[in-house]
Amino acid sequence: MLTNIEHIGIAVRDISASNDLFAKLLNVQPYKAETVASEGVTTSFFRVNQTKIELLEATNPDSPIAKFLEKKGEGVHHIAFEVDDILSEMDRLKAEGFTVLNEVPKRGADNKLVCFLHPKGTNGVLVELCQEIKE
Numbered sequence: 001m002l003t004n005i006e007h008i009g010i011a012v013r014d015i016s017a018s019n020d021l022f023a024k025l026l027n028v029q030p031y032k033a034e035t036v037a038s039e040g041v042t043t044s045f046f047r048v049n050q051t052k053i054e055l056l057e058a059t060n061p062d063s064p065i066a067k068f069l070e071k072k073g074e075g076v077h078h079i080a081f082e083v084d085d086i087l088s089e090m091d092r093l094k095a096e097g098f099t100v101l102n103e104v105p106k107r108g109a110d111n112k113l114v115c116f117l118h119p120k121g122t123n124g125v126l127v128e129l130c131q132e133i134k135e
Contacts, residue, residue: 001089006082006112006130007045007052011068011075015057019044022053030055036109041065043109054080054109078116080128086113089129093117105131 012018015033023029023046032045040063044055056077058066068077083089086105094100099118108114108130117127 002081002083002129004082005051006080006128007054007110008076009054009056009078009080009128011065011072011077012055012057013069013074015042015044015055018055018057022046022055026053032110034109035059036107038106039063039065039108041109045110078126078128080114080130083129083131086115086129086131090115093129097121105129107133111135 010018019030026046026048028046028048030044030046033043035042037059040058040060042057042059046053046055056065058069060066065077090100090105098121101116101118105113105115108128110130111133112130113133114131115129117129119126
């Protein structure tokens with residue numbers, strides 16, 4: 001079951017400049033930055049109350065973010081929903097006719113297991129499902 005919006009992902013060309021911009025806009029500093037090598041991306045997270053914004057910068061020209069920036073430019077890349085059980089939610093959504101882009105969840109940024117739904121089935125919006133990794 002989708003429990004809430006976990007974060008909104010924004011593709012950026014220059015994460016340092018974008019960190020400065022969003023720090024001014026949101027009046028807070030990023031609370032976390034990390035590189036997810038498997039996705040070819042560096043991320044930076046901001047939190048305002050319960051809302052999180054994830055900035056994403058490509059670390060290689062073949063990464064999904066690099067391809068997105070090349071095709072669409074900077075802007076909203078995805079909306080992420082928190083789930084309690086990502087495997088059962090993936091099964092439920094497949095049964096409802098959605099196309100899940102990865103068959104098994106993978107480790108994402110911010111200590112999450114993630115998977116994505118194809119935007120062709122979600123009115124053009126890339127949807128990410130996130131489950132906190134309990135370690």
